[in-house]
Amino acid sequence: MTSPFHPQARPLSALLATAALGIFYWALFRMPLPGARGAELDQEESRRLQEDSAVMRRFGKWDRALKPTLRLHAAYPESPIYLAQIGEIYDHLARYREESAAWEEFLDRSPRPIEGCPQAGQAYEKQGLAKQAIATFERCLALQPGNLDSTFYLAHALERDGETDRAAALYEKGAALDPAYADLGIGLARMRLRQGRTEEARQLAGVIVEQHPENVDALLVLGLTCRQSGDRPGARSYLLRGVQLADGYVDFHIVLGRMADEDGDLDGAILHYQKALALDRSNAEIAQRLALLRRAR
Numbered sequence: 650m651t652s653p654f655h656p657q658a659r660p661l662s663a664l665l666a667t668a669a670l671g672i673f674y675w676a677l678f679r680m681p682l683p684g685a686r687g688a689e690l691d692q693e694e695s696r697r698l699q700e701d702s703a704v705m706r707r708f709g710k711w712d713r714a715l716k717p718t719l720r721l722h723a724a725y726p727e728s729p730i731y732l733a734q735i736g737e738i739y740d741h742l743a744r745y746r747e748e749s750a751a752w753e754e755f756l757d758r759s760p761r762p763i764e765g766c767p768q769a770g771q772a773y774e775k776q777g778l779a780k781q782a783i784a785t786f787e788r789c790l791a792l793q794p795g796n797l798d799s800t801f802y803l804a805h806a807l808e809r810d811g812e813t814d815r816a817a818a819l820y821e822k823g824a825a826l827d828p829a830y831a832d833l834g835i836g837l838a839r840m841r842l843r844q845g846r847t848e849e850a851r852q853l854a855g856v857i858v859e860q861h862p863e864n865v866d867a868l869l870v871l872g873l874t875c876r877q878s879g880d881r882p883g884a885r886s887y888l889l890r891g892v893q894l895a896d897g898y899v900d901f902h903i904v905l906g907r908m909a910d911e912d913g914d915l916d917g918a919i920l921h922y923q924k925a926l927a928l929d930r931s932n933a934e935i936a937q938r939l940a941l942l943r944r945a946r
Contacts, residue, residue: 711741729759899928
């Protein structure tokens, strides 16, 4: 029995109609996506560029990944996929102005703009543009008001910009929604310390250290609160534990250096100031103090 799908089982008119339909679909397939900017690519060229971009990104060849990805975006500007890839590439190339432009376009075009967060705001932070970063993080939080990651990033940006009360309110709101989100709790502890609410800061950080003994951010806050309340042995204990866990965390060495300086421990002060300066050579205050202490030896 001849299959109804075999050409011999169909009349000539049906074959001609099928052929015409096939030509129509092939022409449709070869058409560029809507919004193409005159950089039309056929199927084979698109596939080749996609493979080039994917391989270069996979193996960290970011400079070589840029050209094929830009060509794909020029051909298919409505696709947010290539914008996200371009943002990633510019980030690795430390071209942060172009990165922020890519993420802004992603936020405008993507059906899921939240996927451009927090990268869009971080791109501004890497340029030192605090106000633009805050505005972008606010935009991200507005997309999903209950998103705790967006809450954290906005609060942290406000903290860095010196807006202590606004940051504290956001940290507190987020921590109340999820007490297990340690970064929100630590952020609130830092703000309480900055607001002069030392005992509350100590309690908040203490709870986190009980739950996460190796959380160096909480150890730093505990060390600072102990120092501020006059418990210098406790402060030193928490700070030294933090150094053991993260010797490259510059803040530990700065605080330990200052405590040694205050206690008249010249060698200890020089040791920690040296380590702090090695980690952050831009700290002019530490550099000046270290030079003075070296002369006092």
